[in-house]
Amino acid sequence: MDMDERWVNRPPEVMLETFHWFRGEGFGLIVEDLIRMPREPCVIVEGFRLLPHLVKPLLAAPEHAVWLLPAPDFRQAAMRSRSVSGEGFVSKTSDPTRADRNMAERDRMFTTCLEEETERLQLRTIQVDTTMTEDDLAEQVTTAFRL
Template sequence: MAGTAEPSTRLRHVYWIGGGSGAGKSTIARRLADRHGWRLYATDDVMRDHAARATAEEAPFLHQFLAMDMDERWVNRSPHVMLETFHWFRGEGFGLIVEDLLSLPQEPCVIVEGFRLLPHLVRPLLAAPEHAVWLLPTPGFRQAAVRSRAVHGEGFVRRTSDPARAARNLAERDRMFTTSLHGEAERLQLRTIQVDTTMTEDDLVEQVTTAFRL
């Protein structure tokens, strides 16, 4: 019966795009969804809903984070502590992503994207390894993103007492997160794509299309 099938069987119509911050996940997923007539599931869009649904027992790091003020979150802690205690990086709430996906019809295909898609959590759900890819920004790409962040500002960074320090902390945390993703994906023999400043959006779309064997 469909209800008792393994999640990897029930989610065989799902394609996954994970990766580091600002690597183009949302843009590429949207373009592929439009091209193929797929459903798009953006994990960023459901974070607020998932935070409301997760109990303190299920998501202790999330509830600790919610209790902090902006400086406690982004200024006063080291990037390493920020990385190790950030709830989404710990996989909290990932089960809610799976619940949402299992509730969707199996047609059309679904493309799901977001930094919350950690390789070790996604791997058991894959009917085929080529249904997942992680976009990893290079140091140069990250530096360009940091400069853009400094020019345009991030709303939550501006709400701290020291936006410059908060931005540096965030950039270093994201660098370490990308490094962690790379190592984890390699260990699990999952596909990654390096995203650098010379790559066009069209280039990245084609590389992801090739990775998915579409």
């Protein structure tokens, strides 16, 4: 696909359903890397390939995982910061505004899926918004893992 086919002409629903990383592609490679690591010190693994239904069966206890879920204001701020430079991949489309809007909607739907899945699987989440500092978030993660 060219840039317009990928980001401008496809509806966000199709973008979500066909984005391979949101389907768990690469998850096995992450697990393989983690298996090779020493058990100490603890490791925090982050990324949108770590889907709750894939991670939960590997947990010794549910409290060994937490998902960071961006609040709408945080997602919007992240999108704005990506498009400020004008050098991002959406600037290579014929309609960067529409591409940004499509990607923002796809990301919103993905976050909703994560919220629903973590709730269904009884896994913990932390809502991240623009009022949080990095230290606030680090403290919440540290508390969640009892570090």
